[in-house]
Amino acid sequence: MDGVKVLRIGVAPAGYVKKRMIEIARGGKPSHGEPKVWVSSLDSLAKVLTESNMRLLRQIKATSPQSLTELARQSGRSLSNLSRTLHTLDRLGIVAFVEKADGRKVPTVLYAKVQPVVDFAEARSEAA
Numbered sequence: 001m002d003g004v005k006v007l008r009i010g011v012a013p014a015g016y017v018k019k020r021m022i023e024i025a026r027g028g029k030p031s032h033g034e035p036k037v038w039v040s041s042l043d044s045l046a047k048v049l050t051e052s053n054m055r056l057l058r059q060i061k062a063t064s065p066q067s068l069t070e071l072a073r074q075s076g077r078s079l080s081n082l083s084r085t086l087h088t089l090d091r092l093g094i095v096a097f098v099e100k101a102d103g104r105k106v107p108t109v110l111y112a113k114v115q116p117v118v119d120f121a122e123a124r125s126e127a128a
Contacts (some may be wrong), residue, residue: 004112004113005110005111005112005113006111006112006113006114006115007037007092007093007094007110007111007113007114007115008033008035008036008037008115008117009035009037009038009039009045009092009114009115009116009117010034010035010037010038010039010116010117010118010119011038011039011040011041011042011045011116011117011118012038012040012118012119013040014040017038017040035117036093037092037093039092042116042118045114045116048088048089048092049114053085053089056075056077056082056085057089057094057095057109059071059074059075060095060107060108060109061109061112065106065107066100066104066106067104067106068082068083068086068104068105068106068107071107086107093110093111094109094110094111094114095107095108095109095110096108096110
């Protein structure tokens with residue numbers, strides 16, 4: 001794709017995701033291009049990738065803040081709100097925290113794009 005890192009996020013019923021993760025844990029191989037990150041609905045993904053959170057991601061990429069306090073000041077968010085948001089983005093694999101030598105944890109955006117992957121055939125087989 002033009003060298004841009006893209007995170008593929010699968011969207012499927014929780015039952016399918018659980019079944020698939022168990023298969024992989026038992027030695028099954030992930031399909032080529034199969035997402036490694038899953039959510040149960042596009043609604044849940046939309047609640048994380050809000051306009052303000054996307055603005056925050058762009059800000060992190062543009063300014064490379066050296067602490068959460070600096071990012072809170074730049075973004076106008078409270079430290080507790082910012083921390084909660086970043087940990088949610090970390091769980092999805094969009095953001096990671098890099099620990100500096102002095103113990104500060106600096107947020108880093110890992111991907112430039114997020115691509116939802118919805119497999120209606122899998123969702124249909126789960127509903128049956």
